[in-house]
Amino acid sequence: xxxxxxxxxxxxxxxxxxxxxxxxxxxxxxxxxxxxxxxxxxxxxxxxxxxxxxxxxxxxxxxxxxxxxxxxxxxxxxxxxxxxxxxxxxxxxxxxxxxxxxxxxxxxxxxxxxxxxxxxxxxxxxxxxxxxxxxxxxxxxxxxxxxxxxxxxxxxxxxxxxxxxxxxxxxxxxxxxxxxxxxxxxxxxxxxxxxxxxxxxxxxxxxxxxxxxxxxxxxxxxxxxxxxxxxxxxxxxxxxxxxxxxxxxxxxxxxxxxxxxxxxxxxxxxxxxxxxxxxxxxxxxxxxxxxxxxxxxxxxxxxxxxxxxxxxxxxxxxxxxxxxxxxxxxxxxxxxxxxxxxxxxxxxxxxxxxxxxxxxxxxxxxxxxxxxxxxxxxxxxxxxxxxxxxxxxxxxxxxxxxxxxxxxxxxxxxxxxxxxxxxxxxxxxxxxxxxxxxxxxxxxxxxxxxxxxxxxxxxxxxxxxxxxxxxxxxxxxxxxxxxxxxxxxxxxxxxxxxxxxxxxxxxxxxxxxxxxxxxxxxxxxxxxxxxxxxxxxxxxxxxxxxxxxxxxxxxxxxxxxxxxxxxxxxxxxxxxxxxxxxxxxxxxxxxxxxxxxxxxxxxxxxxxxxxxxxxxxxxxxxxxxxxxxxxxxxxxxxxxxxxxxxxxxxxxxxxxxxxxxxxxxxxxxxxxxxxxxxxxxx
Amino acid sequence: xxxxxxxxxxxxxxxxxxxxxxxxxxxxxxxxxxxxxxxxxxxxxxxxxxxxxxxxxxxxxxxxxxxxxxxxxxxxxxxxxxxxxxxxxxxxxxxxxxxxxxxxxxxxxxxxxxxxxxxxxxxxxxxxxxxxxxxxxxxxxxxxxxxxxxxxxxxxxx
Numbered sequence: 001x002x003x004x005x006x007x008x009x010x011x012x013x014x015x016x017x018x019x020x021x022x023x024x025x026x027x028x029x030x031x032x033x034x035x036x037x038x039x040x041x042x043x044x045x046x047x048x049x050x051x052x053x054x055x056x057x058x059x060x061x062x063x064x065x066x067x068x069x070x071x072x073x074x075x076x077x078x079x080x081x082x083x084x085x086x087x088x089x090x091x092x093x094x095x096x097x098x099x100x101x102x103x104x105x106x107x108x109x110x111x112x113x114x115x116x117x118x119x120x121x122x123x124x125x126x127x128x129x130x131x132x133x134x135x136x137x138x139x140x141x142x143x144x145x146x147x148x149x150x151x152x153x154x155x156x157x158x159x160x161x162x163x164x165x166x167x168x169x170x171x172x173x174x175x176x177x178x179x180x181x182x183x184x185x186x187x188x189x190x191x192x193x194x195x196x197x198x199x200x201x202x203x204x205x206x207x208x209x210x211x212x213x214x215x216x217x218x219x220x221x222x223x224x225x226x227x228x229x230x231x232x233x234x235x236x237x238x239x240x241x242x243x244x245x246x247x248x249x250x251x252x253x254x255x256x257x258x259x260x261x262x263x264x265x266x267x268x269x270x271x272x273x274x275x276x277x278x279x280x281x282x283x284x285x286x287x288x289x290x291x292x293x294x295x296x297x298x299x300x301x302x303x304x305x306x307x308x309x310x311x312x313x314x315x316x317x318x319x320x321x322x323x324x325x326x327x328x329x330x331x332x333x334x335x336x337x338x339x340x341x342x343x344x345x346x347x348x349x350x351x352x353x354x355x356x357x358x359x360x361x362x363x364x365x366x367x368x369x370x371x372x373x374x375x376x377x378x379x380x381x382x383x384x385x386x387x388x389x390x391x392x393x394x395x396x397x398x399x400x401x402x403x404x405x406x407x408x409x410x411x412x413x414x415x416x417x418x419x420x421x422x423x424x425x426x427x428x429x430x431x432x433x434x435x436x437x438x439x440x441x442x443x444x445x446x447x448x449x450x451x452x453x454x455x456x457x458x459x460x461x462x463x464x465x466x467x468x469x470x471x472x473x474x475x476x477x478x479x480x481x482x483x484x485x486x487x488x489x490x491x492x493x494x495x496x497x498x499x500x501x502x503x504x505x506x507x508x509x510x511x512x513x514x515x516x517x518x519x520x521x522x523x524x525x526x527x528x529x530x531x532x533x534x535x536x537x538x539x540x541x542x543x544x545x546x547x548x549x550x551x552x553x554x555x556x557x558x559x560x561x562x563x564x565x566x567x568x569x570x571x572x573x574x575x576x577x578x579x580x581x582x583x584x585x586x587x588x589x590x591x592x593x594x595x596x597x598x599x600x601x602x603x604x605x606x607x608x609x610x611x612x613x614x615x616x617x618x619x620x621x622x623x624x625x626x627x628x629x630x631x632x633x634x635x636x637x638x639x640x641x642x643x644x645x646x647x648x649x650x651x652x653x654x655x656x657x658x659x660x661x662x663x664x665x666x667x668x669x670x671x672x673x674x675x676x677x678x679x680x681x682x
Numbered sequence: 683x684x685x686x687x688x689x690x691x692x693x694x695x696x697x698x699x700x701x702x703x704x705x706x707x708x709x710x711x712x713x714x715x716x717x718x719x720x721x722x723x724x725x726x727x728x729x730x731x732x733x734x735x736x737x738x739x740x741x742x743x744x745x746x747x748x749x750x751x752x753x754x755x756x757x758x759x760x761x762x763x764x765x766x767x768x769x770x771x772x773x774x775x776x777x778x779x780x781x782x783x784x785x786x787x788x789x790x791x792x793x794x795x796x797x798x799x800x801x802x803x804x805x806x807x808x809x810x811x812x813x814x815x816x817x818x819x820x821x822x823x824x825x826x827x828x829x830x831x832x833x834x835x836x837x838x839x840x
Binding site for chain 1: 715717718719720721722723755756757760765768769772773776778779781782784785787788807811814817818822
């Protein structure tokens with residue numbers, strides 16, 4: 001990061017959309033539904049000042065829907081309410097106080113209706129999407145085998161922590177163009193929706209994108225919706241608009257990870273082979289069921305974890321409810337399934353009397369095995385190296401055996417002589433980079449490189465990346481490929497005119513953009529000695545449809561896979577039942593690590609979110625941030641995503657370590673409070 | 683009501699409505715955009731300012747309560763030599779903060795130095811906890827704080 005930017009950041013001089021203002025600014029808000037379900041019967045407006053503006057569903061000038069690649073929702077509700085906080089009216093006034101008075105004076109009559117049934121594996125109403133996957137003869141085997149276990153897991157709804165009102169947006173008109181000031185990770189989607197809502201051309205929408213915080217992924221589409229609202233009022237009033245979101249709205253409208261219920265039944269042979277798995281899961285996808293196919297299919301693929309299993313029966317459903325429409329997350333909801341599958345597998349192998357390290361070595365997925373649907377794994381996995389490194393750094397095998405012996409003694413003697421109990425567990429997971437569904441708005445990306453006459457390189461990216469260190473590494477890479485005098489000869493721009501494409505979620509930022517920059521530089525280098533400067537090269541990425549057959553779940557589902565392992569060691573005080581996380585070890589294989597410090601920050605941030613998912617929102621009041629170690633191993637020349645891996649790895653390792661220390665199993669995320677108390681002990 | 687207080691070293695007089703929080707007055711009326719109200723509940727710490735030498739959440743304080751106080755925001759703190767020490771400490775430790783919480787992190791560390799404390803690791807971790815932003819874990823931040831404190835006390839000894 002350059003010195004000036006670093007200083008400005010610390011000095012609070014970085015500006016946000018809410019800092020944009022002028023004397024003519026119109027303050028705007030949405031009137032939102034106080035009910036999760038119902039029908040609007042009547043809206044009565046108070047006497048309005050001359051300079052106030054109102055817009056409802058019927059006065060929307062263009063498209064009335066907000067579209068995403070896999071789903072759509074109304075820009076404003078017509079009459080039927082689908083979730084609490086759904087926008088009904090847009091209201092603008094010259095002063096904030098006046099705006100609040102108008103909003104308070106609106107009489108809104110809604111006839112509340114019963115909510116859609118809550119999520120349950122048994123209820124089949126309101127299924128937005130269902131995936132059934134069958135391989136081999138799971139049902140037959142699960143009736144015959146001796147060692148059969150079945151368990152239910154629950155992952156409770158959770159919101160990623162938000163520290164700022166990131167959906168605030170400002171919009172002003174300059175000539176025939178609308179300038180939107182927003183924090184947005186998916187500019188093409190914002191421009192497309194705003195243009196169609198305002199009934200204007202897409203090139204009339206200009207996005208001034210502001211730096212996003214690190215938890216913006218759950219709000220991937222939401223900031224585009226508020227941007228459309230601001231632009232609509234700007235068009236109506238012909239004035240600059242500052243669209244306000246208060247703290248309560250921010251909490252209410254931050255898309256949450258839906259509740260998940262998972263039932264798993266599995267069979268183990270006497271030799272320890274995982275013979276069959278039956279997994280039924282249901283996810284609450286909220287209202288409108290946005291992106292449900294992508295999320296459910298990803299979860300289905302994650303159902304075997306990283307182990308070999310030839311006989312599978314998986315049923316996954318996305319259930320619509322009257323909850324805020326679902327958001328995206330860095331792991332695209334793989335974490336709940338991997339928590340259940342890893343925890344189940346650990347419980348099953350323990351029941352079978354197998355040593356977990358040996359079992360995992362033996363049963364890990366290998367090159368040539370069936371993996372991820374009907375696809376065969378084409379490359380060797382780094383799982384063996386991950387496990388070896390993990391056990392070396394954490395002394396896993398020795399500690400596990402020792403803690404297991406102590407636990408067995410405790411159980412046989414029925415008495416407790418120790419002042420604390422310890423447990424240790426290992427989990428393994430993968431993370432698929434890029435989206436599963438091949439849709440232009442999701443999966444394309446482009447980078448343009450211009451080498452000018454003075455020997456400076458300008459790189460035009462589809463989005464402003466959030467992490468400055470990554471940019472620094474890209475600059476170093478480009479300077480080295482083109483033999484420029486130094487990385488300061490490379491500058492980055494956000495080009496919205498030509499660089500339309502998908503969001504930089506699901507590891508796309510690091511995988512695709514790095515490769516496209518590389519290709520641009522290689523191409524410029526080739527042309528450099530035959531063409532005059534400036535040389536202008538654009539490289540695009542688009543997925544090949546033929547690689548993945550989504551109906552049969554066959555082929556290559558992801559651009560690439562990242563792999564990882566985690567060991568968690570815990571200690572439980574036998575007087576206070578206080579949990580102490582003694583240490584955490586991660587070994588991660590995410591290809592070429594461009595910049596280790598920023599990768600460590602990504603891991604640390606992932607651990608922070610995983611702690612919240614595992615121990616509940618208030619975990620910081622009860623626990624200190626634990627010490628952890630990260631070991632990056634690299635088996636490739638291209639970088640890959642790291643984002644969701646830590647969130648998938650940590651919860652099952654923690655649950656299983658607690659299980660060894662306390663003899664209690666954690667079936668729910670966040671782990672139940674009662675897991676550690678004396679009263680609730682089994 | 684009219685309040686008189688010292689804001690970033692300057693005597694200030696403001697007419698404030700009784701229902702307005704200090705964070706909003708500082709941003710909207712005084713134009714101090716480095717104050718970043720977020721959760722509105724004193725949890726995230728984005729709105730942190732110094733009341734004398736103490737860090738306080740300005741989103742929890744009604745503006746009239748600032749009457750007679752000495753309030754320092756990041757805009758005022760930047761003018762002090764301590765800002766440079768903290769900047770160097772964070773830079774040397776490779777601390778990567780998000781744009782939102784960075785000023786509050788600086789102020790919370792500034793408070794330790796202003797109070798003349800030389801805290802141990804546990805106290806530093808408690809101080810880090812004042813700003814709850816998930817952009818960074820405590821490990822690298824703690825190193826940055828240690829470096830800044832070392833430089834400050836080395837200077838004082840000289």
